[in-house]
Amino acid sequence: MSSLVPDFDVQRVLVTPWTSDATMNGWIVLMGFLVATTCGWVGQYLLLRRMALMGDALSHSILPGLAGAFLIASFLNPGTADGAGNARGATVMYLGALAAALVTTLLIHWLHTASRVKQDAAIGIVFSGLFALGVILITVFADQVDLDADCVLYGEIGTVGFTDYFQLSGRDVAPLPVARMAIVALLTFAWIQLFYKELLVSSFDPGLASSLGIRANWVHGVLMLWLSVVIVSAFESVGAILVVAMLIVPGATASLLSTSLPRIFSLIVLHAAISSLFGLHLALWLDCSIAGAMVVTGCGLFVLAWLSHVIRVRRARHASLPQDAPPGTLASPSVTPNPP
Amino acid sequence: MTPAPPPAPPLEIHDLTVAYDRRPVLWGIDVVVPAGKLVGIIGPNGAGKSTLIKVCMGLVPPASGWVKLFGDPLERAHRRVGYVPQRESVDWDFPVNVMDVVLMGRYGKLGWFRRPRREDREAARASLDKVGMLPYANRQIANLSGGQQQRVFLARALAQDSDLYFMDEPFAGVDAATEAAIITLLHELRDRGKTILVVHHDLPTARNYFDLLMLINMRLVGFGPTDQMFTTELLQKTYGGRLTILSEVAEAVREKGYP
Numbered sequence: 001m002s003s004l005v006p007d008f009d010v011q012r013v014l015v016t017p018w019t020s021d022a023t024m025n026g027w028i029v030l031m032g033f034l035v036a037t038t039c040g041w042v043g044q045y046l047l048l049r050r051m052a053l054m055g056d057a058l059s060h061s062i063l064p065g066l067a068g069a070f071l072i073a074s075f076l077n078p079g080t081a082d083g084a085g086n087a088r089g090a091t092v093m094y095l096g097a098l099a100a101a102l103v104t105t106l107l108i109h110w111l112h113t114a115s116r117v118k119q120d121a122a123i124g125i126v127f128s129g130l131f132a133l134g135v136i137l138i139t140v141f142a143d144q145v146d147l148d149a150d151c152v153l154y155g156e157i158g159t160v161g162f163t164d165y166f167q168l169s170g171r172d173v174a175p176l177p178v179a180r181m182a183i184v185a186l187l188t189f190a191w192i193q194l195f196y197k198e199l200l201v202s203s204f205d206p207g208l209a210s211s212l213g214i215r216a217n218w219v220h221g222v223l224m225l226w227l228s229v230v231i232v233s234a235f236e237s238v239g240a241i242l243v244v245a246m247l248i249v250p251g252a253t254a255s256l257l258s259t260s261l262p263r264i265f266s267l268i269v270l271h272a273a274i275s276s277l278f279g280l281h282l283a284l285w286l287d288c289s290i291a292g293a294m295v296v297t298g299c300g301l302f303v304l305a306w307l308s309h310v311i312r313v314r315r316a317r318h319a320s321l322p323q324d325a326p327p328g329t330l331a332s333p334s335v336t337p338n339p340p
Numbered sequence: 341m342t343p344a345p346p347p348a349p350p351l352e353i354h355d356l357t358v359a360y361d362r363r364p365v366l367w368g369i370d371v372v373v374p375a376g377k378l379v380g381i382i383g384p385n386g387a388g389k390s391t392l393i394k395v396c397m398g399l400v401p402p403a404s405g406w407v408k409l410f411g412d413p414l415e416r417a418h419r420r421v422g423y424v425p426q427r428e429s430v431d432w433d434f435p436v437n438v439m440d441v442v443l444m445g446r447y448g449k450l451g452w453f454r455r456p457r458r459e460d461r462e463a464a465r466a467s468l469d470k471v472g473m474l475p476y477a478n479r480q481i482a483n484l485s486g487g488q489q490q491r492v493f494l495a496r497a498l499a500q501d502s503d504l505y506f507m508d509e510p511f512a513g514v515d516a517a518t519e520a521a522i523i524t525l526l527h528e529l530r531d532r533g534k535t536i537l538v539v540h541h542d543l544p545t546a547r548n549y550f551d552l553l554m555l556i557n558m559r560l561v562g563f564g565p566t567d568q569m570f571t572t573e574l575l576q577k578t579y580g581g582r583l584t585i586l587s588e589v590a591e592a593v594r595e596k597g598y599p
Contacts, residue, residue, distance in 0.1 A: 048434065048435075050431070116361060194452075194453050196455070197444075197447050197450065197454075197455070198447075200436070200440075200444070201444045201447055203434075204430060204431070204434050204436065204441070204444070205425060205429070205430050205444070206399070207394075207397060207399055207423055207425040207429065208423055208425065208444060208445075208496075210397060210398050210399055210418075210423075211397050211418055211421055211422060211423035211448075211506075212418065212444075212447050212448035212500075213415070213418040213419065213448055214447070214448075255435065258435065259435045259480045259482060260435055260436075260437070260480075261435045261436060261440075264435055
């Protein structure tokens, strides 16, 4: 029986990771934290605009964009096709993702405005169709396209190359993927700060936004493009499927705990920190996928937030009951309603 | 502001036709709304009242024809135009408080990258005071009643400080006190030279509320001073043969005799 779940060895799970393997695990946790925070922030806007499904759609339809971009790159520069490890690979990756995001957004828009197809159906058709196209591209041109389907789908934060360092004036600062994710996180933060008004009003009330001269369509388009950049940056760590959880779970958890948008953004950071740290230890304990463990931890936090929300709502309902009763019965335990 | 040429009318609609999925909802609407009037848009369900407002606000594309606001297309006139959508059109669980919503009315004047300044907060507070919602400034919008939600929307419109307002059913589902407060406020705005178009559902009250009535049933049935529009013939034309409405019409017309 004990072979099903590994023993919880304190030394192995909690101590060694921060003594002998401290550097590696530090970068892994930081990477997970950056991915979850960035995805959580952008994903919060998807939640506010009730288009959580768009995160799912883009994360899948980016696949043919990546495959296509690598294919074109390998035709232009035969023999040098390599992954996202170097700068050229990264550029190709981002361009492919942006193109795919643009095509996806426009296709969905056209499909549901120019015909009777409803938006959710349009999303379903476009993203699964494009994803299938991507799968074909990867398998048919396996030689030219240096993309591992498993890697794109599942990612693995533990195997991200933490060996090449980003250098600043000759000193190692951070591994390249971590540095890149940090830049994307900073840009996301700046973007939300700069366009807070536009994002807020076009999410809350598109009609008012347009009367203020803010084009809701443009805000939507920019959000989709930036979403694709964030998703691609998170790909190698968490993959196309788990990135959806990273987009939705932090914001959904935070939204249960607060009704103030700035506080929700802070709670997303907290959620990201807890889920990446505890996720790493969960993965070390169970010897499983680190990204998967981080998402499971994040979902665990969501369940806790949901339970506390339910309890609070129920308590508020109880508290409001005695107010209708005549004074003096307030403290009486008999006001507890009987179950029907 | 420039006195030389006669100012363009706040709203001019020319030969406007709108269709959803090839099914026409509005047909050949031609109308010029003069400044400083409170206009009621009246018609049965599905007559295209809300659609008319949405076309003016650029939210629904016209199939043909055009809309000019103060002689300009919407893109150039939006700073002078305010919009109060139907209350149900937004998500009231959205994580913002009353102050945040009213401040949105100031966004158009702020321009890119700027956050609301002290004067914007002052303006928002003054608007909230006007609708009696100042004590609720920090309350989450999820904890408001229907009437309070409508007052917040109205405060936002006031903070916007526009010259032309489109309001989509501001009286729907509000309590009597709020309805009275809203109509007082609308009259006050009108007296300050603002032009206000209000989609309205209730025929009997329409007679007392508005200066001009726009009767719509896919086509423009009539547009003019409320007294001239309140005839059995025109209202029957607007509402077709709907019996329940007809008795309401008869009632409303009969009341007209005893002011």
